[in-house]
Structures are given as C-alpha cells and as structure tokens.
Amino acid sequence: MKKINFGIIQFPGSNCEQDCFYVIRHILKQDCTYIWHDSSSLRNIDCLIIPGGFSYGDYLRTGAIAAQSKISSKIRKFAKEGGIVIGICNGFQILTELKLLPGVLLRNTSLNFICKDVNLKISNEDSIFTSDYSKGQILKIPIAHAEGNLFLNKSEIKDIVKFNQIILQYSDLKGVCNKNSNPNGSILNIAGISNKEGNVLGLMPHPERVSENLLGGLDGKGIFKSIINHLT
C-alpha cells in the first residue's frame, strides 16, 4: 500500500517536530520529512504538519514572524489548492497569522503557562481530521501553552458556527463545555478549528504526545489516523 508522505515544517524555535516525526514514521509507519523554513519547495508531500514550539521566540506576536518566512507563501498555496495542513499549538498560532484560519490566540485568561491533560469533545466527527472518532467522544490530550485563548470577532464567530468549523472543544467528562471546563478562556471553549473548506486544522492540544500507550494513552493517534484514512 502506498505510504502517505508527511512534511513537518521547522522554524527556529520549533520544538515538537521530533515527536510528530516519531508518531508518523515509527507508530503509523508512514513517510515523513522535515522541511526547513528557508526552503523554497514543499517537495511532494501529501500532508503538512506545522509543529508546536516558540518559533522566533514568539517575538512581535506568537506565529507572526514565522508567517512571513520564505516557506509561508508555499504553505498558503498548498492550503489554497486543497492540501491538508495541521497546525499544533504554535502551528495553530502560525496558521491564524497566515490568515488560513480565523481569529488570534491571546494570552490565557489566568496569565499562566498551562501544561496539563485536558478533556476534549469531538464536536465535528465528519472532518478530515476526526473521522476516526465518534460524535461527542471525549478525549484526554495534554495542552502546553501560554497563548491558547482563541479570540474571534463577531462575524468570525457567526461564520465558524455556520460552516461547522468547530472541531474540538474543551469539555468535562460528560461533554459539558462551560467556564469550569475551559482552561484558557478560549471563545466557545474552542480547542481546534478548521477553515471553511475543511482541509486546514489548528488545535492547541498536542495529539502527538498521546499516540502510544507508553506515553499514557492513544487518544491523539486518531487525528493522524483520520488524515491517513482520508488520503488512502
């Protein structure tokens, strides 16, 4: 069977790329290559991963400088042509700065860097990224960020609801999304959203950190499996 070719973008300050590489290559047995931010080509990849970290030291605004790098126009073109892109944590912040996803990720309302496991509800199981899960399924995946508080203006909120772009929400174990189950103040408890077309996903939780039992669970593996199922 043909292997899916994943590309992982590396910026100065990215620090989750090896975790993603490990999951793709060694757990899911697919092809995977790193793509340096200064490259002028994405090569022949099927899916692009923008990993977590602190690209360019989070200077100016999180993700803002990465969104101006040489590779950014190639990422934009790949996404606009329907290529599958997933941005995790800092990758999500970069995708909003690239304007491939709506909104901005602000400081957490607690002002703290939060590093812990959270419960997440699958709010849209029909997406390219969540077809391996069932509707309303509750996952346990860690977050590790200081800026995960998604801010959207009124028209953006209307749009994401209308186009079913909310993919993952912070919830309790019963699937209730409220202030108590919201770790960072994110609007509508949003942990992950897609673009209107559905081929670009940004999420703050780290699915690559819970993709084998040795690391405490398999709840994140389904995100990558869903992508592989879609492309196979």
Add this chain to the structure above:
Amino acid sequence: MSKFNITIEIMPIKSVLDPQGEAIELTLKNNSKYPASDFRVGKRIEFAMESKNKTNCMILVKELCEKFLVNEIIEKYKIKIENEKN
C-alpha cells in the same frame, strides 16, 4: 530618495484582554497615593525607511503594518513619520 524615521504605536483594542495593563492596575489598587485606572499596555516600533516623499512612505508603512507589524483583529495603531534630521 529621502530617509524617514518611522514610529508606530500599537495598542490592544478595547474588547481584547490586556493582561499587562490588568496586572499593573491590580498592583496599584493597594496604593492609594495613585488613584490611577484604565491601564492598557501596547508597544512602540521604531525604524527608518527610504522613500521619494512622505506620502509614498506613508503608503508603504501602512501596508507593512497591515501585512506584518499589526494584527488588526486585536490591535489598533498610529503611524508617525519624520524626516531624518541631518
């Protein structure tokens, strides 16, 4: 070509959480000597740019703000352009 000195003042818009302003305000609440409130903390960017005149320079700087230096979903900004003093 002339050289211009540019200053950009960037502030978070009102509906956006400003944790730095909030932290300053909370700290000062314990100090009755300064009855200060409504703190907002922004940033200031300074740089130089070459352009044939001030109008052209303004067009270019505004574009740079919109594309890179400012995120207008959460920030507002003011541009100041001065001729470089020789």
